[in-house]
Each structure stands twice: as C-alpha cells, then as structure tokens.
Amino acid sequence: MTHLVRIVLIDPSHPGNIGSVARAMKNMTLSDLVLVRPRNFPHTESIALAAGADDILAAARVVDSLAEAITDCAYIAGTTSRPRSYYWEFTTPRDIAERMVALPSDTRVALLFGSERYGLANEDLNYCNVLVRIPANPEYCSLNLGMSVQLLAYEYFMAREQPRSHIQLERPLATSVDIEFFYTHLQQVLTEIDFPDRTGHLMERVRRLFNRAQLDSNELNILRGVLSAVQGRRGQAR
Amino acid sequence: MTHLVRIVLIDPSHPGNIGSVARAMKNMTLSDLVLVRPRNFPHTESIALAAGADDILAAARVVDSLAEAITDCAYIAGTTSRPRSYYWEFTTPRDIAERMVALPSDTRVALLFGSERYGLANEDLNYCNVLVRIPANPEYCSLNLGMSVQLLAYEYFMAREQPRSHIQLERPLATSVDIEFFYTHLQQVLTEIDFPDRTGHLMERVRRLFNRAQLDSNELNILRGVLSAVQGRRGQAR
Numbered sequence: 001m002t003h004l005v006r007i008v009l010i011d012p013s014h015p016g017n018i019g020s021v022a023r024a025m026k027n028m029t030l031s032d033l034v035l036v037r038p039r040n041f042p043h044t045e046s047i048a049l050a051a052g053a054d055d056i057l058a059a060a061r062v063v064d065s066l067a068e069a070i071t072d073c074a075y076i077a078g079t080t081s082r083p084r085s086y087y088w089e090f091t092t093p094r095d096i097a098e099r100m101v102a103l104p105s106d107t108r109v110a111l112l113f114g115s116e117r118y119g120l121a122n123e124d125l126n127y128c129n130v131l132v133r134i135p136a137n138p139e140y141c142s143l144n145l146g147m148s149v150q151l152l153a154y155e156y157f158m159a160r161e162q163p164r165s166h167i168q169l170e171r172p173l174a175t176s177v178d179i180e181f182f183y184t185h186l187q188q189v190l191t192e193i194d195f196p197d198r199t200g201h202l203m204e205r206v207r208r209l210f211n212r213a214q215l216d217s218n219e220l221n222i223l224r225g226v227l228s229a230v231q232g233r234r235g236q237a238r
Numbered sequence: 239m240t241h242l243v244r245i246v247l248i249d250p251s252h253p254g255n256i257g258s259v260a261r262a263m264k265n266m267t268l269s270d271l272v273l274v275r276p277r278n279f280p281h282t283e284s285i286a287l288a289a290g291a292d293d294i295l296a297a298a299r300v301v302d303s304l305a306e307a308i309t310d311c312a313y314i315a316g317t318t319s320r321p322r323s324y325y326w327e328f329t330t331p332r333d334i335a336e337r338m339v340a341l342p343s344d345t346r347v348a349l350l351f352g353s354e355r356y357g358l359a360n361e362d363l364n365y366c367n368v369l370v371r372i373p374a375n376p377e378y379c380s381l382n383l384g385m386s387v388q389l390l391a392y393e394y395f396m397a398r399e400q401p402r403s404h405i406q407l408e409r410p411l412a413t414s415v416d417i418e419f420f421y422t423h424l425q426q427v428l429t430e431i432d433f434p435d436r437t438g439h440l441m442e443r444v445r446r447l448f449n450r451a452q453l454d455s456n457e458l459n460i461l462r463g464v465l466s467a468v469q470g471r472r473g474q475a476r
Contacts, residue, residue, distance in 0.1 A: 029375045137267045147388050193467040213451035229431040230468050
C-alpha cells in the first residue's frame with residue numbers, strides 16, 4: 001500500500017460515491033483518504049459501494065477544512081472538469097502522475113476532488129500547485145467522482161511502474177502548513193508597507209506564483225528571512 | 239462520435255452497470271454498444287445510471303451470441319481481470335489503445351467485457367486477437383464493469399488525442415530583460431535591508447525559485463511594486 005498519495009474529497013454529498021472512491025483507490029493500491037465536511041459519513045451505502053475496500057473507509061479521516069486536510073502535503077493538485085477561466089497551469093492525469101513519480105520519494109501529495117455538483121471552489125484553488133483536467137468528450141463530460149479518482153489513481157499506478165525523470169531538491173518541498181505561515185507573514189508585510197491591492201486579487205496572484213514554483217523548505221526560509229528583514233529594518237528606522 | 243470501436247458486453251446481469259458503461263463510453267466519445275444476452279434490458283436503472291448518455295442505450299443493439307455481435311469487426315480484444323492459465327497474449331489498456339490507433343482507419347474493433355460474475359467464457363476467448371488486463375493491486379482487484387470500460391475508453395481517447403499540459407496565463411510570460419531588471423532591483427533591496435548572504439549563493443537560489451515559477455508580466459509588476467514599496471517606506475521612515 002502506498003501512503004504518500006492522499007485523496008481529498010471536499011464536500012462530498014453522496015455516501016455511495018465515497019464508497020466507490022475507496023474501491024477505486026484500493027484497486028490501485030492507494031489507501032490515504034481524507035474527507036472535508038462530508039454530508040453523510042459514515043454511512044451504510046458507502047460500505048456497500050466500497051465492495052470490500054471498507055478498510056479504506058474505516059481509516060479515512062474527516063476534517064473541517066481543506067487546510068487541515070493537507071497540512072503535511074507538499075504538492076497539491078486540484079481536479080477540474082470544466083474549462084475554467086482561471087489563469088493556471090492545466091495538465092492531464094498522465095502528466096501529473098509522471099510528475100508525482102518524479103518528486104522526491106518522501107513527498108506527500110494531495111489530489112483534490114471537489115463536490116459532485118460544483119467541483120472545487122475558488123478558495124480551494126489557492127492551495128493548488130497545478131490543476132488537472134481529465135481529457136474527455138467536449139460535448140459530454142460527465143465523469144462521476146468514483147470514475148475520476150479511478151482514472152487518476154490508475155495513471156499513478158501506471159507511472160510508478162515505469163520510473164522516469166526525477167527532481168533532485170536541496171531540501172524537501174515545504175509543506176502546506178509552512179507555506180500558509182509564509183503567506184500570512186507576507187500579507188502582514190504588504191499591509192505594513194501599505195502595498196495597494198487595486199484589484200482585490202493580490203494575495204490570490206501571489207499565491208499562484210509561489211505555488212507554481214513549488215518552494216523547498218530552504219527557499220521558504222530565505223523568503224521568510226527577507227520578510228523579517230524588511231520588518232526589522234522598518235522597526236529600526238522608525 | 240467514433241463508430242469504429244464497439245463495446246460488447248456479454249451476459250451483463252445488472253441494468254445499472256449497462257447505464258454506467260454508456261456513461262463511460264460517451265465521456266470518451268464512444269457510441270457503439272452491443273449487448274449479448276443482457277438479463278434485463280431495457281431497464282429504468284440503466285437509464286438512471288447513464289446520466290444523460292441514454293442516446294447510447296437507445297441505439298444499443300441486443301444480440302444472442304458473441305459471433306453475431308462482432309461479424310463486421312476485424313480486431314477483437316477481450317478483457318480479463320484474473321490471471322488465467324491460458325497461453326495467450328496479455329497486454330495493457332494503454333498498449334491496446336495504441337494498437338487500435340495504429341490500425342488502418344476504417345478497421346472496426348471490438349472490446350469484449352464478460353459478465354460481472356465470471357468474466358469472459360472460454361468460448362469467448364476463441365474470438366479474441368489479444369487479451370487485455372488492467373494493471374491493478376494484486377491483492378485487491380475489484381474493478382466493476384463501468385470502471386473497466388471507462389479505463390479502456392479513456393486510454394483509447396488519450397491515444398487518439400494525446401493532449402498534454404498547457405499553461406493558461408493571464409498575461410504573456412515576462413521577458414528575460416525584465417526578469418533581469420527585477421533581479422537587479424531585488425538585489426538592491428536585499429542590500430538595503432542588510433539581508434545576510436551566509437552561503438554566497440543567495441541570488442542563485444532566489445533566481446532558481448522565480449525561474450521555476452515562470453513569471454508572467456503582471457506578476458513581475460506586482461513583485462517590482464512590492465520592492466518599490468519596501469524602498470519607499472524605508473525612504474519615508476528615514
């Protein structure tokens with residue numbers, strides 16, 4: 001069983017789908033499932049549709065927020081089925097699987113799946129390094145939650161069997177919880193220097209930029225050091 | 239819609255599964271479905287699970303034998319989940335998809351799926367050119383009919399389209415000359431705030447980080463604005 005790839009379902013509404021997801025995961029040797037605000041869980045329908053993968057359900061963690069679901073994850077991929085107007089990097093399940101395999105081996109990855117009805121919310125996207133779209137019929141794209149998890153888990157299973165390029169980092173990738181401390185710190189400094197947010201999207205843009213870069217822990221320290229230095233000098237200068 | 243790939247379900251027993259198969263097919267632009275001796279068809283549960291792919295169900299052909307289902311097909315691939323003792327060629331969904339794409343363009347292909355309970359029968363195998371097995375967890379291989387069709391249809395869709403990652407940017411990527419102005423500016427600010435470069439590799443690391451992110455021109459403006467704001471406030475404070 002692989003424990004470094006976490007499947008995160010955000011606001012799943014149908015218990016049956018949670019069961020199908022567990023089944024899809026286990027078929028591809030994934031076992032780490034986190035549910036953010038499930039409407040009904042645990043539920044007998046989940047167990048029925050898990051078809052023997054109820055160990056995955058029993059071990060699933062239920063949390064109140066996405067941030068909590070991914071604190072220890074260092075690479076976050078969101079899934080989206082609709083062509084969004086966001087300016088983001090979109091990639092395919094195959095490509096993301098190859099990237100996951102290329103990450104340093106102890107990196108914890110989260111694959112995010114939004115609610116059946118609405119998909120991921122804008123605030124969820126703020127945590128993502130990259131977005132994944134499953135290639136499908138442009139005139140009928142109606143993959144359910146279980147199918148979507150199945151396809152991504154399958155691609156990851158396939159990619160692991162044929163290792164390719166790998167990323168060599170000086171330090172492990174920074175985890176989500178530390179990245180959030182950095183964003184909070186940055187927001188503080190921007191306020192202190194009266195940096196104007198004309199569009200109201202400043203932090204969103206800044207997050208997108210740094211998420212794309214996939215900071216390692218050393219780089220994160222440098223950036224936080226710079227922020228502290230800016231604050232320190234300002235303190236002194238007063 | 240593609241008509242040259244036929245999905246053949248042999249002895250399907252659950253009407254819901256037939257609906258899921260139709261949905262899986264339509265998602266990947268397949269439309270040619272043939273049912274060999276379905277236990278219950280048509281059925282409202284098929285329509286419910288087809289989730290809008292009921293045109294596929296309406297056009298599905300019902301026949302009494304596999305031979306009848308594939309008279310006009312020239313390449314037949316059977317699917318199997320269990321390791322069989324047969325001496326046959328076994329391949330993967332990805333490989334079969336590539337072979338299908340490589341066939342002369344008017345070749346009609348049939349992908350055969352056996353009953354939920356028993357899979358393909360021995361006499362069905364006699365029609366196959368090749369057998370396909372979906373790679374999965376050796377300790378838990380429990381893909382249902384819909385999932386199996388989904389994975390094969392997806393691989394065929396991918397093989398035809400080979401879509402890859404693309405980056406959707408709000409603005410064009412920043413050009414090198416502007417990036418260099420930014421680095422010079424950043425270096426200036428780091429000096430002004432007396433940020434220590436303990437290893438002598440500070441700028442190298444910072445460049446690597448931002449280069450990875452591939453800044454667009456808007457993001458570059460934000461970053462330069464932040465640098466100016468840091469300088470401006472410091473100027474004022476003095």
